Amino acid sequence: MMAAQQTATWRGELRYDEPMAAHCSWRTGGRARRYYRPADLDDLCRFLGDLEPQEPLLWLGLGSNLLVRDGGFAGTVIATLGTLNLLEWLDERTLRAGSGVTCSKVARLTAQAGLVGAEFLAGIPGTLGGALAMNAGAFGGETWQCVEAVETVTRSGRVQTRLPSDYRIGYRSVQGPLDEWFVTACLRLEHGDAQTAQARIRALLLRRSETQPTREPSCGSTFRNPPGDYAARLIEAAGLKGALIGGARVSEKHANFIINTGTATAADIEALIMRIQERVEQDSGVRLETEVRIVGEEAT
Numbered sequence: 670m671m672a673a674q675q676t677a678t679w680r681g682e683l684r685y686d687e688p689m690a691a692h693c694s695w696r697t698g699g700r701a702r703r704y705y706r707p708a709d710l711d712d713l714c715r716f717l718g719d720l721e722p723q724e725p726l727l728w729l730g731l732g733s734n735l736l737v738r739d740g741g742f743a744g745t746v747i748a749t750l751g752t753l754n755l756l757e758w759l760d761e762r763t764l765r766a767g768s769g770v771t772c773s774k775v776a777r778l779t780a781q782a783g784l785v786g787a788e789f790l791a792g793i794p795g796t797l798g799g800a801l802a803m804n805a806g807a808f809g810g811e812t813w814q815c816v817e818a819v820e821t822v823t824r825s826g827r828v829q830t831r832l833p834s835d836y837r838i839g840y841r842s843v844q845g846p847l848d849e850w851f852v853t854a855c856l857r858l859e860h861g862d863a864q865t866a867q868a869r870i871r872a873l874l875l876r877r878s879e880t881q882p883t884r885e886p887s888c889g890s891t892f893r894n895p896p897g898d899y900a901a902r903l904i905e906a907a908g909l910k911g912a913l914i915g916g917a918r919v920s921e922k923h924a925n926f927i928i929n930t931g932t933a934t935a936a937d938i939e940a941l942i943m944r945i946q947e948r949v950e951q952d953s954g955v956r957l958e959t960e961v962r963i964v965g966e967e968a969t
């Protein structure tokens with residue numbers, strides 16, 4: 670493992686036994702054995718280079734799509750929020766942004782600059798890194814539609830440029846080289862009108878708050894929509910709106926959202942996920958797949 674004297678060369682913040690409930694929008698989950706918030710990209714590269722090659726790594730943005738089981742994560746969490754926060758214009762249509770920048774900031778900045786195509790990011794409560802990993806999308810827009818290139822870092826701390834053609838990109842799915850994580854992205858957008866783009870952001874946020882329980886702890890849509898249908902419709906049709914296990918409840922406002930009513934454990938949420946999958950399959954023959962990422966160990 671990392672030698673004690675090496676910590677002197679890191680400038681970030683290393684914590685042990687960190688409660689992941691504090692970093693995940695479901696506000697529940699176990700602890701991470703180690704949690705590192707790098708000072709910047711150079712510091713991150715040095716930290717990664719010092720890790721044992723087999724150390725399990727979990728990259729964390731805003732934790733808005735992540736369930737860490739109650740037994741926690743036996744490895745190192747790398748937290749990017751507010752630290753990999755580069756923002757620079759490469760030309761008047763191309764923004765280079767760090768993976769720890771929030772999606773809402775990217776949407777706001779690009780709209781202000783009179784660019785269109787990234788407004789949909791406004792209501793996604795995650796980081797750019799999380800959006801790249803998930804190909805997050807909403808209202809017809811998807812993250813990778815505007816990606817020109819990304820930079821990734823390897824497990825040994827080497828940074829390299831990758832192109833969209835290096836990835837297989839689908840609906841909420843991105844498959845690419847193993848053991849590489851996003852550190853920046855170049856987003857190329859179309860010229861448009863700043864006021865129109867800003868009005869579109871306001872309209873999308875309003876529509877979201879009317880249709881989604883945005884003020885309650887959740888991870889947004891729990892399941893991916895199956896081809897040609899909506900997970901929320903299937904869950905509602907199976908009579909599961911309001912279904913409760915422990916402190917986890919299927920939202921009455923949007924059936925694809927699972928809410929932490931205040932006392933939910935990660936096990937409650939996972940049990941509700943499995944109940945939904947079983948009931949929906951019995952009811953409609955469709956096996957729903959999770960959109961949320963579930964990691965870590967069950968509590969013993």
Ligand SMILES: Cc1cc2nc3c(=O)[nH]c(=O)nc-3n(C[C@H](O)[C@H](O)[C@H](O)COP(=O)(O)OP(=O)(O)OC[C@H]3O[C@@H](n4cnc5c(N)ncnc54)[C@H](O)[C@@H]3O)c2cc1C
Nearest residue numbers: 730731732733734795796798799800802805806807851889
């Ligand atoms: C109220 C609400 C509404 C939502 N609405 C939407 C929506 O409309 N559309 C949508 O697509 N999603 C939506 N989501 C889900 C979520 O916000 C997105 O999936 C978002 O992209 C996750 O970003 P994050 O930074 O929170 O990622 P995290 O939850 O921290 O991580 C998600 C996954 O990405 C990986 N990851 C994180 N950062 C990196 C990185 N730098 N490099 C490589 N991998 C990384 C993590 O390891 C994990 O596997 C919603 C969530 C909530 C709570």
